Amino acid sequence: MRQKLARVIGGVAMLALVAGGTACSSSSSDEASGGDACGSKIGFFGALTGSSAALGINERNGVKLAVDKYNKENADCKVELVELDSQGSPDQAPGLAQKAIDDTKILGIVGPAYSGESEAAGPLFNEAGLVTITPSATNPTLATKSWKTFFRAVGNDLSQGPAAGVYIKNVMKADRVYVIDDQSAYGQGLADEVKKVLGAAVVGSDKVQGEGKQTEFSAVVTKVKTANVKAVFYGGYYQEAGLIRKQLSAAGVTAPLVAGDGVNDGAYITSAGQAAAEGTILTCPCQPAAEARGTFTADYKALNGVDPGTYSDTAFDAANILLAGIKAGKTDRAGLLEFVKGYSGEGVAASYKFVEGGELDPAQVKVWAFKVTGGKVVPDQEIPKS
Incomplete structure:
Protein backbone atom coordinates (compact mmCIF):
# COMPACT_ATOMS: atom_id res chain seq x y z
CA MET A 1 0.00 0.00 0.00
CA ARG A 2 1.36 3.42 -0.93
CA GLN A 3 2.55 5.53 1.98
CA LYS A 4 0.86 8.87 2.55
CA LEU A 5 3.16 11.89 2.40
CA ALA A 6 3.19 15.04 4.44
CA ARG A 7 4.98 18.14 3.16
CA VAL A 8 5.85 20.99 5.46
CA ILE A 9 6.48 23.83 3.04
CA GLY A 10 9.95 25.29 3.45
CA GLY A 11 10.37 23.45 6.74
CA VAL A 12 11.36 19.85 7.29
CA ALA A 13 11.93 17.58 4.32
CA MET A 14 9.04 15.81 2.58
CA LEU A 15 8.64 12.97 5.08
CA ALA A 16 6.58 9.86 4.63
CA LEU A 17 4.32 8.96 7.53
CA VAL A 18 5.56 5.52 8.42
CA ALA A 19 3.15 3.53 10.54
CA GLY A 20 4.46 1.52 13.46
CA GLY A 21 7.49 3.47 14.67
CA THR A 22 10.54 5.32 13.41
CA ALA A 23 12.54 4.63 10.27
CA CYS A 24 15.11 2.87 12.42
CA SER A 25 12.71 0.22 13.69
CA SER A 26 12.91 -3.30 12.30
CA SER A 27 9.39 -3.20 10.87
CA SER A 28 8.20 -5.38 8.02
CA SER A 29 8.48 -2.31 5.76
CA ASP A 30 12.18 -2.05 6.58
CA GLU A 31 12.80 -5.73 6.07
CA ALA A 32 11.10 -5.70 2.68
CA SER A 33 13.26 -2.86 1.43
CA GLY A 34 16.61 -4.07 2.64
CA GLY A 35 17.29 -2.83 6.19
CA ASP A 36 16.99 0.28 8.35
CA ALA A 37 17.63 3.87 7.30
CA CYS A 38 20.28 4.65 9.90
CA GLY A 39 23.62 5.28 8.24
CA SER A 40 22.12 5.68 4.77
CA LYS A 41 23.71 8.23 2.45
CA ILE A 42 22.66 10.41 -0.46
CA GLY A 43 25.12 12.00 -2.84
CA PHE A 44 25.40 15.35 -4.56
CA PHE A 45 27.10 15.04 -7.97
CA GLY A 46 28.20 18.28 -9.63
CA ALA A 47 30.94 20.89 -10.01
CA LEU A 48 32.19 22.25 -6.69
CA THR A 49 35.51 23.45 -8.09
CA GLY A 50 36.60 24.61 -11.53
CA SER A 51 35.16 27.07 -14.04
CA SER A 52 31.55 25.85 -13.66
CA ALA A 53 31.47 25.61 -9.86
CA ALA A 54 29.08 28.45 -9.02
CA LEU A 55 25.93 26.62 -10.16
CA GLY A 56 27.10 23.41 -8.52
CA ILE A 57 27.65 25.16 -5.20
CA ASN A 58 24.15 26.67 -5.40
CA GLU A 59 22.76 23.16 -5.72
CA ARG A 60 25.03 21.51 -3.13
CA ASN A 61 23.93 24.12 -0.60
CA GLY A 62 20.28 23.34 -1.31
CA VAL A 63 20.92 19.62 -0.76
CA LYS A 64 22.87 20.41 2.39
CA LEU A 65 19.87 22.33 3.75
CA ALA A 66 17.53 19.42 3.05
CA VAL A 67 19.83 16.94 4.82
CA ASP A 68 20.39 19.32 7.72
CA LYS A 69 16.65 19.68 8.26
CA TYR A 70 16.07 15.96 7.94
CA ASN A 71 18.76 15.14 10.48
CA LYS A 72 17.41 17.62 13.01
CA GLU A 73 14.03 15.89 12.75
CA ASN A 74 15.62 12.42 12.88
CA ALA A 75 18.51 12.95 15.28
CA ASP A 76 18.59 9.28 16.27
CA CYS A 77 18.72 8.07 12.67
CA LYS A 78 20.64 10.47 10.45
CA VAL A 79 21.41 10.43 6.74
CA GLU A 80 24.86 11.42 5.51
CA LEU A 81 25.52 13.70 2.53
CA VAL A 82 28.40 12.66 0.25
CA GLU A 83 29.77 15.39 -2.03
CA LEU A 84 31.02 14.22 -5.44
CA ASP A 85 32.92 17.05 -7.16
CA SER A 86 32.78 16.48 -10.92
CA GLN A 87 34.37 19.85 -11.81
CA GLY A 88 31.65 19.91 -14.49
CA SER A 89 33.73 17.59 -16.66
CA PRO A 90 32.32 14.61 -18.59
CA ASP A 91 35.80 13.09 -18.40
CA GLN A 92 35.64 13.00 -14.59
CA ALA A 93 32.08 11.67 -14.46
CA PRO A 94 32.49 7.91 -15.02
CA GLY A 95 35.13 7.49 -12.31
CA LEU A 96 33.11 9.58 -9.89
CA ALA A 97 29.96 7.62 -10.67
CA GLN A 98 31.78 4.36 -9.99
CA LYS A 99 32.97 5.76 -6.67
CA ALA A 100 29.36 6.44 -5.70
CA ILE A 101 28.21 3.04 -6.92
CA ASP A 102 30.89 1.27 -4.89
CA ASP A 103 29.67 2.90 -1.68
CA THR A 104 26.67 0.68 -1.01
CA LYS A 105 25.35 3.07 1.65
CA ILE A 106 24.63 5.66 -1.06
CA LEU A 107 20.99 5.05 -2.00
CA GLY A 108 20.35 8.01 -4.33
CA ILE A 109 22.05 10.92 -6.09
CA VAL A 110 21.03 14.53 -6.54
CA GLY A 111 22.61 15.23 -9.93
CA PRO A 112 24.56 15.02 -12.07
CA ALA A 113 24.20 18.76 -12.40
CA TYR A 114 25.26 19.14 -16.04
CA SER A 115 24.18 17.43 -19.24
CA GLY A 116 27.62 16.31 -20.44
CA GLU A 117 28.50 14.60 -17.18
CA SER A 118 25.00 13.12 -17.07
CA GLU A 119 25.58 11.51 -20.47
CA ALA A 120 28.87 10.05 -19.26
CA ALA A 121 27.67 8.81 -15.86
CA GLY A 122 24.10 7.80 -16.72
CA PRO A 123 24.84 4.33 -18.13
CA LEU A 124 26.78 3.39 -15.00
CA PHE A 125 24.08 4.57 -12.63
CA ASN A 126 21.47 2.73 -14.69
CA GLU A 127 23.40 -0.54 -14.61
CA ALA A 128 23.88 -0.24 -10.85
CA GLY A 129 20.23 0.68 -10.21
CA LEU A 130 21.25 3.86 -8.38
CA VAL A 131 18.51 6.48 -8.71
CA THR A 132 19.48 10.01 -9.76
CA ILE A 133 17.40 13.20 -9.76
CA THR A 134 19.07 16.04 -11.63
CA PRO A 135 18.07 19.56 -10.58
CA SER A 136 19.55 21.20 -13.68
CA ALA A 137 20.72 18.97 -16.58
CA THR A 138 18.37 20.00 -19.38
CA ASN A 139 19.48 18.24 -22.58
CA PRO A 140 16.35 16.46 -23.91
CA THR A 141 18.24 13.38 -25.10
CA LEU A 142 19.01 12.35 -21.51
CA ALA A 143 15.42 11.13 -21.20
CA THR A 144 15.65 9.01 -24.36
CA LYS A 145 18.40 6.62 -23.26
CA SER A 146 16.07 4.06 -21.62
CA TRP A 147 17.78 4.72 -18.29
CA LYS A 148 15.41 3.55 -15.57
CA THR A 149 17.34 5.50 -12.92
CA PHE A 150 17.19 8.97 -14.53
CA PHE A 151 14.77 11.65 -13.28
CA ARG A 152 14.71 15.39 -13.95
CA ALA A 153 13.33 17.99 -11.52
CA VAL A 154 13.16 20.81 -14.12
CA GLY A 155 11.98 21.25 -17.69
CA ASN A 156 14.33 20.33 -20.52
CA PRO A 285 13.22 26.40 -16.78
CA CYS A 286 12.74 27.39 -13.16
CA GLN A 287 11.13 30.09 -11.10
CA PRO A 288 13.16 32.80 -9.32
CA ALA A 289 14.69 31.39 -6.14
CA ALA A 290 13.03 34.20 -4.19
CA GLU A 291 9.66 32.76 -5.29
CA ALA A 292 10.32 29.52 -3.40
CA ARG A 293 7.55 28.65 -0.99
CA GLY A 294 7.60 28.95 2.77
CA THR A 295 10.76 29.70 4.71
CA PHE A 296 13.19 28.23 2.20
CA THR A 297 15.01 31.48 1.36
CA ALA A 298 15.54 32.45 4.98
CA ASP A 299 16.56 28.93 6.00
CA TYR A 300 19.01 28.63 3.11
CA LYS A 301 20.71 31.91 3.98
CA ALA A 302 20.84 31.06 7.68
CA LEU A 303 22.70 27.81 6.95
CA ASN A 304 24.88 28.87 4.03
CA GLY A 305 25.45 32.57 4.66
CA VAL A 306 24.32 33.57 1.16
CA ASP A 307 21.03 33.91 -0.69
CA PRO A 308 19.88 30.93 -2.78
CA GLY A 309 20.83 30.98 -6.45
CA THR A 310 19.74 29.25 -9.61
CA TYR A 311 18.61 25.67 -8.89
CA SER A 312 19.20 25.90 -5.14
CA ASP A 313 15.48 25.28 -4.62
CA THR A 314 15.14 22.44 -7.14
CA ALA A 315 18.17 20.70 -5.60
CA PHE A 316 16.54 21.07 -2.17
CA ASP A 317 13.36 19.51 -3.51
CA ALA A 318 15.23 16.67 -5.25
CA ALA A 319 17.04 15.82 -2.02
CA ASN A 320 13.78 15.89 -0.10
CA ILE A 321 12.22 13.37 -2.48
CA LEU A 322 15.08 10.96 -1.79
CA LEU A 323 14.87 11.63 1.95
CA ALA A 324 11.13 11.03 1.95
CA GLY A 325 11.74 7.62 0.42
CA ILE A 326 14.36 6.76 3.04
CA LYS A 327 12.01 7.90 5.80
CA ALA A 328 9.33 5.65 4.29
CA GLY A 329 11.62 2.66 4.76
CA LYS A 330 12.99 2.40 1.22
CA THR A 331 16.47 1.61 2.43
CA ASP A 332 17.95 -0.19 -0.52
CA ARG A 333 18.53 1.12 -4.04
CA ALA A 334 15.73 -0.85 -5.67
CA GLY A 335 13.18 0.33 -3.14
CA LEU A 336 14.19 3.98 -3.38
CA LEU A 337 14.13 3.82 -7.19
CA GLU A 338 10.55 2.56 -7.16
CA PHE A 339 9.60 5.23 -4.63
CA VAL A 340 10.91 8.03 -6.86
CA LYS A 341 9.29 6.54 -9.95
CA GLY A 342 5.86 6.68 -8.29
CA TYR A 343 6.41 9.94 -6.41
CA SER A 344 3.90 12.78 -6.49
CA GLY A 345 4.16 15.73 -4.13
CA GLU A 346 4.79 19.41 -3.47
CA GLY A 347 8.17 21.07 -3.08
CA VAL A 348 9.28 24.63 -2.50
CA ALA A 349 9.99 25.18 -6.21
CA ALA A 350 7.29 23.12 -7.95
CA SER A 351 4.95 20.17 -7.82
CA TYR A 352 6.66 16.92 -8.73
CA LYS A 353 5.45 13.97 -10.75
CA PHE A 354 7.61 12.13 -13.24
CA VAL A 355 6.46 10.91 -16.63
CA GLU A 356 8.06 8.84 -19.39
CA GLY A 357 11.85 8.92 -19.45
CA GLY A 358 11.97 10.43 -15.98
CA GLU A 359 10.89 13.86 -17.21
CA LEU A 360 9.08 16.27 -14.94
CA ASP A 361 5.40 16.44 -15.82
CA PRO A 362 5.25 19.19 -18.50
CA ALA A 363 2.27 20.75 -16.74
CA GLN A 364 4.62 21.71 -13.89
CA VAL A 365 7.32 23.30 -16.05
CA LYS A 366 7.77 27.08 -16.00
Whole structure:
Protein backbone atom coordinates (compact mmCIF):
# COMPACT_ATOMS: atom_id res chain seq x y z
CA MET A 1 0.00 0.00 0.00
CA ARG A 2 1.36 3.42 -0.93
CA GLN A 3 2.55 5.53 1.98
CA LYS A 4 0.86 8.87 2.55
CA LEU A 5 3.16 11.89 2.40
CA ALA A 6 3.19 15.04 4.44
CA ARG A 7 4.98 18.14 3.16
CA VAL A 8 5.85 20.99 5.46
CA ILE A 9 6.48 23.83 3.04
CA GLY A 10 9.95 25.29 3.45
CA GLY A 11 10.37 23.45 6.74
CA VAL A 12 11.36 19.85 7.29
CA ALA A 13 11.93 17.58 4.32
CA MET A 14 9.04 15.81 2.58
CA LEU A 15 8.64 12.97 5.08
CA ALA A 16 6.58 9.86 4.63
CA LEU A 17 4.32 8.96 7.53
CA VAL A 18 5.56 5.52 8.42
CA ALA A 19 3.15 3.53 10.54
CA GLY A 20 4.46 1.52 13.46
CA GLY A 21 7.49 3.47 14.67
CA THR A 22 10.54 5.32 13.41
CA ALA A 23 12.54 4.63 10.27
CA CYS A 24 15.11 2.87 12.42
CA SER A 25 12.71 0.22 13.69
CA SER A 26 12.91 -3.30 12.30
CA SER A 27 9.39 -3.20 10.87
CA SER A 28 8.20 -5.38 8.02
CA SER A 29 8.48 -2.31 5.76
CA ASP A 30 12.18 -2.05 6.58
CA GLU A 31 12.80 -5.73 6.07
CA ALA A 32 11.10 -5.70 2.68
CA SER A 33 13.26 -2.86 1.43
CA GLY A 34 16.61 -4.07 2.64
CA GLY A 35 17.29 -2.83 6.19
CA ASP A 36 16.99 0.28 8.35
CA ALA A 37 17.63 3.87 7.30
CA CYS A 38 20.28 4.65 9.90
CA GLY A 39 23.62 5.28 8.24
CA SER A 40 22.12 5.68 4.77
CA LYS A 41 23.71 8.23 2.45
CA ILE A 42 22.66 10.41 -0.46
CA GLY A 43 25.12 12.00 -2.84
CA PHE A 44 25.40 15.35 -4.56
CA PHE A 45 27.10 15.04 -7.97
CA GLY A 46 28.20 18.28 -9.63
CA ALA A 47 30.94 20.89 -10.01
CA LEU A 48 32.19 22.25 -6.69
CA THR A 49 35.51 23.45 -8.09
CA GLY A 50 36.60 24.61 -11.53
CA SER A 51 35.16 27.07 -14.04
CA SER A 52 31.55 25.85 -13.66
CA ALA A 53 31.47 25.61 -9.86
CA ALA A 54 29.08 28.45 -9.02
CA LEU A 55 25.93 26.62 -10.16
CA GLY A 56 27.10 23.41 -8.52
CA ILE A 57 27.65 25.16 -5.20
CA ASN A 58 24.15 26.67 -5.40
CA GLU A 59 22.76 23.16 -5.72
CA ARG A 60 25.03 21.51 -3.13
CA ASN A 61 23.93 24.12 -0.60
CA GLY A 62 20.28 23.34 -1.31
CA VAL A 63 20.92 19.62 -0.76
CA LYS A 64 22.87 20.41 2.39
CA LEU A 65 19.87 22.33 3.75
CA ALA A 66 17.53 19.42 3.05
CA VAL A 67 19.83 16.94 4.82
CA ASP A 68 20.39 19.32 7.72
CA LYS A 69 16.65 19.68 8.26
CA TYR A 70 16.07 15.96 7.94
CA ASN A 71 18.76 15.14 10.48
CA LYS A 72 17.41 17.62 13.01
CA GLU A 73 14.03 15.89 12.75
CA ASN A 74 15.62 12.42 12.88
CA ALA A 75 18.51 12.95 15.28
CA ASP A 76 18.59 9.28 16.27
CA CYS A 77 18.72 8.07 12.67
CA LYS A 78 20.64 10.47 10.45
CA VAL A 79 21.41 10.43 6.74
CA GLU A 80 24.86 11.42 5.51
CA LEU A 81 25.52 13.70 2.53
CA VAL A 82 28.40 12.66 0.25
CA GLU A 83 29.77 15.39 -2.03
CA LEU A 84 31.02 14.22 -5.44
CA ASP A 85 32.92 17.05 -7.16
CA SER A 86 32.78 16.48 -10.92
CA GLN A 87 34.37 19.85 -11.81
CA GLY A 88 31.65 19.91 -14.49
CA SER A 89 33.73 17.59 -16.66
CA PRO A 90 32.32 14.61 -18.59
CA ASP A 91 35.80 13.09 -18.40
CA GLN A 92 35.64 13.00 -14.59
CA ALA A 93 32.08 11.67 -14.46
CA PRO A 94 32.49 7.91 -15.02
CA GLY A 95 35.13 7.49 -12.31
CA LEU A 96 33.11 9.58 -9.89
CA ALA A 97 29.96 7.62 -10.67
CA GLN A 98 31.78 4.36 -9.99
CA LYS A 99 32.97 5.76 -6.67
CA ALA A 100 29.36 6.44 -5.70
CA ILE A 101 28.21 3.04 -6.92
CA ASP A 102 30.89 1.27 -4.89
CA ASP A 103 29.67 2.90 -1.68
CA THR A 104 26.67 0.68 -1.01
CA LYS A 105 25.35 3.07 1.65
CA ILE A 106 24.63 5.66 -1.06
CA LEU A 107 20.99 5.05 -2.00
CA GLY A 108 20.35 8.01 -4.33
CA ILE A 109 22.05 10.92 -6.09
CA VAL A 110 21.03 14.53 -6.54
CA GLY A 111 22.61 15.23 -9.93
CA PRO A 112 24.56 15.02 -12.07
CA ALA A 113 24.20 18.76 -12.40
CA TYR A 114 25.26 19.14 -16.04
CA SER A 115 24.18 17.43 -19.24
CA GLY A 116 27.62 16.31 -20.44
CA GLU A 117 28.50 14.60 -17.18
CA SER A 118 25.00 13.12 -17.07
CA GLU A 119 25.58 11.51 -20.47
CA ALA A 120 28.87 10.05 -19.26
CA ALA A 121 27.67 8.81 -15.86
CA GLY A 122 24.10 7.80 -16.72
CA PRO A 123 24.84 4.33 -18.13
CA LEU A 124 26.78 3.39 -15.00
CA PHE A 125 24.08 4.57 -12.63
CA ASN A 126 21.47 2.73 -14.69
CA GLU A 127 23.40 -0.54 -14.61
CA ALA A 128 23.88 -0.24 -10.85
CA GLY A 129 20.23 0.68 -10.21
CA LEU A 130 21.25 3.86 -8.38
CA VAL A 131 18.51 6.48 -8.71
CA THR A 132 19.48 10.01 -9.76
CA ILE A 133 17.40 13.20 -9.76
CA THR A 134 19.07 16.04 -11.63
CA PRO A 135 18.07 19.56 -10.58
CA SER A 136 19.55 21.20 -13.68
CA ALA A 137 20.72 18.97 -16.58
CA THR A 138 18.37 20.00 -19.38
CA ASN A 139 19.48 18.24 -22.58
CA PRO A 140 16.35 16.46 -23.91
CA THR A 141 18.24 13.38 -25.10
CA LEU A 142 19.01 12.35 -21.51
CA ALA A 143 15.42 11.13 -21.20
CA THR A 144 15.65 9.01 -24.36
CA LYS A 145 18.40 6.62 -23.26
CA SER A 146 16.07 4.06 -21.62
CA TRP A 147 17.78 4.72 -18.29
CA LYS A 148 15.41 3.55 -15.57
CA THR A 149 17.34 5.50 -12.92
CA PHE A 150 17.19 8.97 -14.53
CA PHE A 151 14.77 11.65 -13.28
CA ARG A 152 14.71 15.39 -13.95
CA ALA A 153 13.33 17.99 -11.52
CA VAL A 154 13.16 20.81 -14.12
CA GLY A 155 11.98 21.25 -17.69
CA ASN A 156 14.33 20.33 -20.52
CA ASP A 157 15.64 22.37 -23.44
CA LEU A 158 12.54 21.57 -25.47
CA SER A 159 10.82 23.99 -23.11
CA GLN A 160 13.67 26.42 -22.41
CA GLY A 161 15.05 26.74 -25.96
CA PRO A 162 11.74 27.62 -27.63
CA ALA A 163 10.91 30.00 -24.77
CA ALA A 164 14.22 31.81 -25.25
CA GLY A 165 13.48 32.05 -28.97
CA VAL A 166 10.00 33.39 -28.25
CA TYR A 167 11.45 36.03 -25.93
CA ILE A 168 14.01 37.15 -28.53
CA LYS A 169 11.35 37.26 -31.23
CA ASN A 170 8.32 38.70 -29.43
CA VAL A 171 9.71 40.69 -26.49
CA MET A 172 13.03 41.91 -27.88
CA LYS A 173 11.67 41.95 -31.45
CA ALA A 174 15.15 41.13 -32.75
CA ASP A 175 15.08 40.20 -36.44
CA ARG A 176 18.85 39.74 -36.80
CA VAL A 177 20.38 37.27 -34.33
CA TYR A 178 23.78 35.59 -34.08
CA VAL A 179 23.86 32.20 -32.32
CA ILE A 180 26.95 30.78 -30.60
CA ASP A 181 27.38 27.54 -28.66
CA ASP A 182 30.16 25.77 -26.76
CA GLN A 183 29.69 22.37 -28.48
CA SER A 184 28.62 20.74 -25.20
CA ALA A 185 25.60 18.44 -25.01
CA TYR A 186 23.80 21.22 -23.17
CA GLY A 187 24.97 24.29 -25.06
CA GLN A 188 24.59 22.94 -28.59
CA GLY A 189 21.20 21.41 -27.81
CA LEU A 190 19.87 24.66 -26.41
CA ALA A 191 21.21 26.70 -29.34
CA ASP A 192 19.62 24.31 -31.84
CA GLU A 193 16.20 24.79 -30.24
CA VAL A 194 16.57 28.58 -30.37
CA LYS A 195 17.48 28.40 -34.05
CA LYS A 196 14.32 26.44 -34.81
CA VAL A 197 12.13 29.21 -33.38
CA LEU A 198 14.03 32.12 -34.93
CA GLY A 199 14.42 30.63 -38.41
CA ALA A 200 15.55 33.22 -40.93
CA ALA A 201 16.24 35.75 -38.17
CA VAL A 202 19.45 33.80 -37.44
CA VAL A 203 21.95 35.55 -39.71
CA GLY A 204 25.02 33.69 -38.49
CA SER A 205 26.23 31.03 -36.07
CA ASP A 206 29.52 29.82 -34.68
CA LYS A 207 31.05 27.46 -32.13
CA VAL A 208 33.59 28.00 -29.37
CA GLN A 209 35.26 25.77 -26.79
CA GLY A 210 33.87 25.50 -23.27
CA GLU A 211 35.15 24.05 -19.98
CA GLY A 212 37.72 26.85 -19.67
CA LYS A 213 39.56 25.73 -22.81
CA GLN A 214 39.15 29.07 -24.63
CA THR A 215 39.49 32.62 -23.32
CA GLU A 216 40.07 34.64 -26.49
CA PHE A 217 37.08 35.06 -28.83
CA SER A 218 38.20 37.74 -31.31
CA ALA A 219 37.28 35.68 -34.38
CA VAL A 220 33.65 35.20 -33.39
CA VAL A 221 33.43 38.77 -32.06
CA THR A 222 34.50 40.08 -35.48
CA LYS A 223 31.82 37.97 -37.20
CA VAL A 224 29.13 39.22 -34.81
CA LYS A 225 30.16 42.84 -35.33
CA THR A 226 30.14 42.46 -39.11
CA ALA A 227 26.67 40.87 -39.03
CA ASN A 228 25.17 43.99 -37.41
CA VAL A 229 22.83 41.97 -35.22
CA LYS A 230 20.19 43.05 -32.72
CA ALA A 231 20.77 40.14 -30.32
CA VAL A 232 23.33 37.42 -29.66
CA PHE A 233 22.32 34.05 -28.22
CA TYR A 234 24.89 31.90 -26.39
CA GLY A 235 24.41 28.22 -25.53
CA GLY A 236 26.90 27.26 -22.85
CA TYR A 237 28.07 28.20 -19.36
CA TYR A 238 28.75 31.43 -17.54
CA GLN A 239 32.55 31.63 -17.64
CA GLU A 240 32.85 31.70 -21.46
CA ALA A 241 29.63 33.72 -21.77
CA GLY A 242 31.09 36.41 -19.54
CA LEU A 243 34.30 36.61 -21.55
CA ILE A 244 32.39 36.74 -24.84
CA ARG A 245 30.15 39.53 -23.53
CA LYS A 246 33.17 41.45 -22.27
CA GLN A 247 34.97 41.16 -25.61
CA LEU A 248 31.84 42.04 -27.59
CA SER A 249 31.44 45.22 -25.57
CA ALA A 250 35.11 46.10 -26.00
CA ALA A 251 34.63 45.78 -29.77
CA GLY A 252 31.65 48.15 -29.70
CA VAL A 253 28.90 45.51 -30.07
CA THR A 254 25.92 46.77 -28.09
CA ALA A 255 23.42 44.05 -29.09
CA PRO A 256 22.25 42.34 -25.89
CA LEU A 257 23.39 38.82 -25.05
CA VAL A 258 20.74 36.19 -24.36
CA ALA A 259 21.71 32.89 -22.73
CA GLY A 260 20.26 29.93 -20.87
CA ASP A 261 20.34 28.64 -17.34
CA GLY A 262 24.02 27.65 -17.56
CA VAL A 263 24.79 31.39 -17.51
CA ASN A 264 22.11 32.35 -15.01
CA ASP A 265 24.40 33.08 -12.08
CA GLY A 266 26.04 36.11 -10.54
CA ALA A 267 29.41 34.65 -11.53
CA TYR A 268 28.56 35.64 -15.12
CA ILE A 269 28.58 39.30 -14.09
CA THR A 270 31.98 38.85 -12.47
CA SER A 271 33.32 37.25 -15.64
CA ALA A 272 31.89 39.90 -17.99
CA GLY A 273 32.27 42.91 -15.77
CA GLN A 274 29.23 44.80 -14.50
CA ALA A 275 29.07 47.39 -17.28
CA ALA A 276 29.32 44.82 -20.08
CA ALA A 277 26.86 42.43 -18.43
CA GLU A 278 24.15 45.05 -17.97
CA GLY A 279 21.01 44.24 -19.95
CA THR A 280 21.86 40.55 -20.53
CA ILE A 281 18.79 38.28 -20.69
CA LEU A 282 19.09 34.87 -19.01
CA THR A 283 16.46 32.15 -19.23
CA CYS A 284 15.79 29.23 -16.90
CA PRO A 285 13.22 26.40 -16.78
CA CYS A 286 12.74 27.39 -13.16
CA GLN A 287 11.13 30.09 -11.10
CA PRO A 288 13.16 32.80 -9.32
CA ALA A 289 14.69 31.39 -6.14
CA ALA A 290 13.03 34.20 -4.19
CA GLU A 291 9.66 32.76 -5.29
CA ALA A 292 10.32 29.52 -3.40
CA ARG A 293 7.55 28.65 -0.99
CA GLY A 294 7.60 28.95 2.77
CA THR A 295 10.76 29.70 4.71
CA PHE A 296 13.19 28.23 2.20
CA THR A 297 15.01 31.48 1.36
CA ALA A 298 15.54 32.45 4.98
CA ASP A 299 16.56 28.93 6.00
CA TYR A 300 19.01 28.63 3.11
CA LYS A 301 20.71 31.91 3.98
CA ALA A 302 20.84 31.06 7.68
CA LEU A 303 22.70 27.81 6.95
CA ASN A 304 24.88 28.87 4.03
CA GLY A 305 25.45 32.57 4.66
CA VAL A 306 24.32 33.57 1.16
CA ASP A 307 21.03 33.91 -0.69
CA PRO A 308 19.88 30.93 -2.78
CA GLY A 309 20.83 30.98 -6.45
CA THR A 310 19.74 29.25 -9.61
CA TYR A 311 18.61 25.67 -8.89
CA SER A 312 19.20 25.90 -5.14
CA ASP A 313 15.48 25.28 -4.62
CA THR A 314 15.14 22.44 -7.14
CA ALA A 315 18.17 20.70 -5.60
CA PHE A 316 16.54 21.07 -2.17
CA ASP A 317 13.36 19.51 -3.51
CA ALA A 318 15.23 16.67 -5.25
CA ALA A 319 17.04 15.82 -2.02
CA ASN A 320 13.78 15.89 -0.10
CA ILE A 321 12.22 13.37 -2.48
CA LEU A 322 15.08 10.96 -1.79
CA LEU A 323 14.87 11.63 1.95
CA ALA A 324 11.13 11.03 1.95
CA GLY A 325 11.74 7.62 0.42
CA ILE A 326 14.36 6.76 3.04
CA LYS A 327 12.01 7.90 5.80
CA ALA A 328 9.33 5.65 4.29
CA GLY A 329 11.62 2.66 4.76
CA LYS A 330 12.99 2.40 1.22
CA THR A 331 16.47 1.61 2.43
CA ASP A 332 17.95 -0.19 -0.52
CA ARG A 333 18.53 1.12 -4.04
CA ALA A 334 15.73 -0.85 -5.67
CA GLY A 335 13.18 0.33 -3.14
CA LEU A 336 14.19 3.98 -3.38
CA LEU A 337 14.13 3.82 -7.19
CA GLU A 338 10.55 2.56 -7.16
CA PHE A 339 9.60 5.23 -4.63
CA VAL A 340 10.91 8.03 -6.86
CA LYS A 341 9.29 6.54 -9.95
CA GLY A 342 5.86 6.68 -8.29
CA TYR A 343 6.41 9.94 -6.41
CA SER A 344 3.90 12.78 -6.49
CA GLY A 345 4.16 15.73 -4.13
CA GLU A 346 4.79 19.41 -3.47
CA GLY A 347 8.17 21.07 -3.08
CA VAL A 348 9.28 24.63 -2.50
CA ALA A 349 9.99 25.18 -6.21
CA ALA A 350 7.29 23.12 -7.95
CA SER A 351 4.95 20.17 -7.82
CA TYR A 352 6.66 16.92 -8.73
CA LYS A 353 5.45 13.97 -10.75
CA PHE A 354 7.61 12.13 -13.24
CA VAL A 355 6.46 10.91 -16.63
CA GLU A 356 8.06 8.84 -19.39
CA GLY A 357 11.85 8.92 -19.45
CA GLY A 358 11.97 10.43 -15.98
CA GLU A 359 10.89 13.86 -17.21
CA LEU A 360 9.08 16.27 -14.94
CA ASP A 361 5.40 16.44 -15.82
CA PRO A 362 5.25 19.19 -18.50
CA ALA A 363 2.27 20.75 -16.74
CA GLN A 364 4.62 21.71 -13.89
CA VAL A 365 7.32 23.30 -16.05
CA LYS A 366 7.77 27.08 -16.00
CA VAL A 367 10.33 29.08 -17.96
CA TRP A 368 11.41 32.50 -16.72
CA ALA A 369 13.49 35.28 -18.22
CA PHE A 370 15.88 37.12 -15.93
CA LYS A 371 17.74 40.36 -16.64
CA VAL A 372 21.06 41.74 -15.43
CA THR A 373 20.12 45.07 -13.89
CA GLY A 374 22.31 47.19 -11.63
CA GLY A 375 24.88 44.44 -11.34
CA LYS A 376 22.40 41.78 -10.25
CA VAL A 377 20.39 39.02 -11.95
CA VAL A 378 16.75 39.90 -11.32
CA PRO A 379 13.49 38.32 -12.51
CA ASP A 380 12.04 39.85 -15.67
CA GLN A 381 8.98 37.78 -16.62
CA GLU A 382 7.61 34.28 -17.04
CA ILE A 383 7.75 33.35 -20.72
CA PRO A 384 4.65 31.82 -22.31
CA LYS A 385 5.13 28.20 -23.37
CA SER A 386 4.17 29.04 -26.95
